[in-house]
Structure formats: C-alpha cells, structure tokens
Amino acid sequence: MFVDKVKVYVKGGDGGNGQKAFRREKYVPLGGPAGGDGGKGGDVILEVDEGLRTLLDFRYQKHFKASRGENGRNKGQHGANAEDMIVKVPPGTVVIDDDTGEVLADLTHHGQQVVVAKGGRGGRGNMRFATAANPAPDIAEKGEPGEERYLVLELKVMADVGLAGFPSVGKSTLLSVVSKAKPKIAAYHFTTLSPNLGVVEVGDGRSFVLADLPGLIEGAHLGAGLGHQFLRHIERTRIILHVVDMAGSEGRDPYEDWVKINHELEQYNLRLLERPQLIVANKMDLPEAKENLKAFREKIGDKYPIYPISAITGEGIKELLFATADLLDTLPTEPYIEEVEHEERKIYKSEAKEEQEFTVHKENEFFVVKGEKIEKLFKMTDFNQYDSVQRFARILRKMGVDEALRNLGAKDGDSVRIADYEFEFVE
Structure with missing residues (x-):
C-alpha cells in the first residue's frame, strides 16, 4: 500500500524536575542547599532513511512522544538528559506545520535530520536559587514542558524521470516493458492510483529511476481527479516524459491532450514547464497514428523532441531510453527542491x-x-x-x-x- 500524506502528533519530552535538598553530613551543621537540576527532555527528530519508500508506517502510529528528563538528585547531582526520539521517514518527505501551514523542512538526503519538537529544559534545583540574602532557599522548579504540534508529512517521490499524460495513454505499460516493475494494467481510467517506481537499465551500463504516476485530467491543479496526488510527485523528477496517445484511440486529439496537460503543470507550478520534457508518441502500431503524428509535429515545431514508440510491440523504445539517459547526463544530479524563504527579522x-x-x-x-x-x-x-x-x-x-x-x-x-x-x- 502506497501512502504519501499523513498527519501526526509530536511532543518533545518534558524536562526533569529540579530537586530540593540540603547537605546533611556529620560535622557540617550548615551545609546549605544541595538539590541538582533536572535533565533535559528528549527532542523528536525526523531522519531520512533511504530504505523507505512510503509513509505507510505512520498509518499505524501517529503519536510520537519523546522521554522526559531525569529528575535532579541530592548532593548536587543533576538528572540525566533523555535520549532523543529518532523517527525515520523516506527521502522526499516535506514537513508542514498543520496549524500555520509553514513548511518546516524538505528532507531529501539519506541521514538528513530536522528537530520538529524540542524537549523542555530541566527544572533548576534549590542550589540555583541561593543568594546572600537567602542562602538556604526552599524552592525548586519543575521541568519545562516539551514542544508539541501536529505535522503534515507529504511524500514527493524521488525519481529521475516521471511519466506524465492523460489516463490510459500507456504509461504503466511502458514502465512494465522497460523495467521489472509490475504495475497494474487494465483498460479503464485511473488503473494507477499511486506512483510505481522502476529501475531502467539502458544497456550500456547506465540506469535511471522511472516513475509511473497517476494520470492527469483537466482541472488537476485544482484537485480534480487525482490531481494533487500526481502533481506533488512530478515536482521531484529531473525529466518529464510526456506520453501522448498518438492514435487518438479514445476520440481525443493528441495535440489538445498535450496542451491541456502542460496547462495543468503550469497552473500547479510554473517552474515545471522549465523542466526538460521529451514527448513520447505512443500507440504507433494503431491506425491513424502516423497521420496524427505528422499533424502533431507541424503544430509542435522543433521546441520538444518527439519519440514515436509502441509500448506493446517495443518499437522505438531503445532510442527513447538512450535519449533519456543522454539528457540525464547533462543535468544536475540533485533533485529539484523548492527553497523555503524565511524572512530575516531583527528585534531591537x-x-x-x-x-x-x-x-x-x-x-x-x-x-x-x-x-x-x-x-x-x-x-x-x-x-x-x-x-x-x-x-x-x-x-x-x-x-x-x-x-x-x-x-x-x-x-x-x-x-x-x-x-x-x-x-x-x-x-
């Protein structure tokens, strides 16, 4: 089961209580205060684990509370700090504060960490309150409460190449042919309900990760169909393979399909149109595909390269894979990450x-x-x-x-x- 969005509750550990104690030893009648401070509560930390691919685990555990610090002791001994709680998340996880909507972190690299709930400091023991006017204070603090908040975790799939296009244009079929992935394939819309990943071996030692993503429809940027679920994942891809049903097997015009999908990408995130895009003219084995391709080329021009293929017969797939691998070699290896701007503030x-x-x-x-x-x-x-x-x-x-x-x-x-x-x- 693929889970790409969850809401969780996190709470840092409370600080340990400070101790109220006095030194009591033989021949030391006025030993003074000897209560130690409490230990710091544990932080809740999210850490990227490259072995994870989904947020499924958070369906079964949604509350994460770190341990509280140890209480202070007599003889001036401080309580031990609590251990931090490490919560593993898959690469590509975006952390959002549920109350404010603020993006707290965008976690992409293995081992990357972010503190989402700080533990409270330990309460001060009565040693801390001793003064010349009050050398034996009868006072100690309780531990500070840890931070608590609700978070929304959104997963954006980390793939080199993403397949975009209307439902039933052959994206899942193409993935199953070029990789060992086994996506569900059927003759109805929205067969693919969640992203499928496959490793594609080009044949000359190169490889890349290909993502088959749910199909788009008009209004996807407003959430229609599986719009937001799809568009969230395509943000990470370095190349978009735009799959078009060139045979128009469902009565749609291939050029209009291409225009509509690009419009949805633009409305969701303007920068997606800056992403390198290869047009995959699929279903070339069907009637009318060649005539439609000729008309399509006249309307598109030379702006985007077009690769005619048939996912069923294997025609043109080898050329497409080599072209994709060659283009990837010219691009940065880092995934596309939206930088979160934090306004700089000065308080006088x-x-x-x-x-x-x-x-x-x-x-x-x-x-x-x-x-x-x-x-x-x-x-x-x-x-x-x-x-x-x-x-x-x-x-x-x-x-x-x-x-x-x-x-x-x-x-x-x-x-x-x-x-x-x-x-x-x-x-």
Missing part, C-alpha cells in the same frame, strides 16, 4: 519591551490571564512549596499582571484564572 530592545507578553480579559465573574510565558512559568512552579508560590507572585507583579488586573477592575477576593486553575486576587 526598544521593540522587545513593547511586545505584549500577556493578555487580561473578563469572562463572567473570572478575570482570565493568558500568555505563553506565564503559562510556562505556571507549569514549572511547584505550588506545594511556599517559596515557589511567592516567587510566582513576584514574577507576575514584575511583569505588570497585578496592575493590569486592577485597571480592568479586579478587587481583593476576585477570582483569577490562569490556564485551568483559579486563584484569588489579593491586594
């Missing part, structure tokens, strides 16, 4: 201060405080420790949360909600 101190770190609004009888920094601080605070609660309150006061609540009308005893928890506003 004056601008950073003006950035709003939180929002405050009222819902019924509750005052609701929201903000990524505040919610992260909340999750890393141990509310069973008095000193930790006081530190949490001091940080909120310093950020201006108290003042914002007062300006909104909060009074002593009013309920304030942060995340899923409720607090009482105290003047």
Whole structure:
C-alpha cells in the first residue's frame, strides 16, 4: 500500500524536575542547599532513511512522544538528559506545520535530520536559587514542558524521470516493458492510483529511476481527479516524459491532450514547464497514428523532441531510453527542491519591551490571564512549596499582571484564572 500524506502528533519530552535538598553530613551543621537540576527532555527528530519508500508506517502510529528528563538528585547531582526520539521517514518527505501551514523542512538526503519538537529544559534545583540574602532557599522548579504540534508529512517521490499524460495513454505499460516493475494494467481510467517506481537499465551500463504516476485530467491543479496526488510527485523528477496517445484511440486529439496537460503543470507550478520534457508518441502500431503524428509535429515545431514508440510491440523504445539517459547526463544530479524563504527579522530592545507578553480579559465573574510565558512559568512552579508560590507572585507583579488586573477592575477576593486553575486576587 502506497501512502504519501499523513498527519501526526509530536511532543518533545518534558524536562526533569529540579530537586530540593540540603547537605546533611556529620560535622557540617550548615551545609546549605544541595538539590541538582533536572535533565533535559528528549527532542523528536525526523531522519531520512533511504530504505523507505512510503509513509505507510505512520498509518499505524501517529503519536510520537519523546522521554522526559531525569529528575535532579541530592548532593548536587543533576538528572540525566533523555535520549532523543529518532523517527525515520523516506527521502522526499516535506514537513508542514498543520496549524500555520509553514513548511518546516524538505528532507531529501539519506541521514538528513530536522528537530520538529524540542524537549523542555530541566527544572533548576534549590542550589540555583541561593543568594546572600537567602542562602538556604526552599524552592525548586519543575521541568519545562516539551514542544508539541501536529505535522503534515507529504511524500514527493524521488525519481529521475516521471511519466506524465492523460489516463490510459500507456504509461504503466511502458514502465512494465522497460523495467521489472509490475504495475497494474487494465483498460479503464485511473488503473494507477499511486506512483510505481522502476529501475531502467539502458544497456550500456547506465540506469535511471522511472516513475509511473497517476494520470492527469483537466482541472488537476485544482484537485480534480487525482490531481494533487500526481502533481506533488512530478515536482521531484529531473525529466518529464510526456506520453501522448498518438492514435487518438479514445476520440481525443493528441495535440489538445498535450496542451491541456502542460496547462495543468503550469497552473500547479510554473517552474515545471522549465523542466526538460521529451514527448513520447505512443500507440504507433494503431491506425491513424502516423497521420496524427505528422499533424502533431507541424503544430509542435522543433521546441520538444518527439519519440514515436509502441509500448506493446517495443518499437522505438531503445532510442527513447538512450535519449533519456543522454539528457540525464547533462543535468544536475540533485533533485529539484523548492527553497523555503524565511524572512530575516531583527528585534531591537526598544521593540522587545513593547511586545505584549500577556493578555487580561473578563469572562463572567473570572478575570482570565493568558500568555505563553506565564503559562510556562505556571507549569514549572511547584505550588506545594511556599517559596515557589511567592516567587510566582513576584514574577507576575514584575511583569505588570497585578496592575493590569486592577485597571480592568479586579478587587481583593476576585477570582483569577490562569490556564485551568483559579486563584484569588489579593491586594
């Protein structure tokens, strides 16, 4: 089963909790704090494995959560960092953030990696909070939560040559003749529902990977038929073999077929028309094929080379393969990859201060405080420790949360909600 698009959930490991401990040894009555930091949570990393050809495995496992870091220990010992989670993907995988639609990575080479969910840092032990004013702090942090997100993985087949054309023009038959691939072949449209790959041996020691892709129809760039499923894969090919039913066996005009398919390629991605294209005039063994080919050549001119063949009888196939291999030798070996442009941004101190770190609004009888920094601080605070609660309150006061609540009308005893928890506003 060929799977070329999946949605998965990834979460980096949480950081380990910091330890609250004190040095207790004989003859050392005032040993001081000795709680170590927690370890870092594991990252979720996607890595290319050239042995994979499909995203089928992600049909059965869609959640990937890295391990959390080890908690800190007494005697100043830090917890161990968690191991990263390596998730194998096939070459040609495009990683997209499901919420924003941003392309995070385009993975093409064996061993290439990208971190898609970072693990949280370990919480600090009470050794980190010791000061001259408070030499024995009774406070330790919880581990930072790891990043989490939904990803869409799209596979674009990595092939040297792609077969393009309307349904039932003979693409699958051609692949089966020139390689050992065994695609499904039948006398109805859309027999090929997913890409088939075959290695073609030219005969002089050269070879290339040929992809038989699902047939196109009008409106494919808008998703009609199997449009997007097909066009996604042809983006990677270095050469397009445009297969045309030169006999017009289904009542269509060969030239109009060629024009319509090129229009779909142009509408989907203008750069596809810049790709080298060889026209394969198939079904030359049928009546009217020679007359149609003559008219076709007059309309096309000399812009594209035309190779008359018959996939059934084998006529002209050898010349086509040699021409394809010769053209590949003149092209870069790297696959075509759309570069993702990231806008360069600079943040100056004056601008950073003006950035709003939180929002405050009222819902019924509750005052609701929201903000990524505040919610992260909340999750890393141990509310069973008095000193930790006081530190949490001091940080909120310093950020201006108290003042914002007062300006909104909060009074002593009013309920304030942060995340899923409720607090009482105290003047």
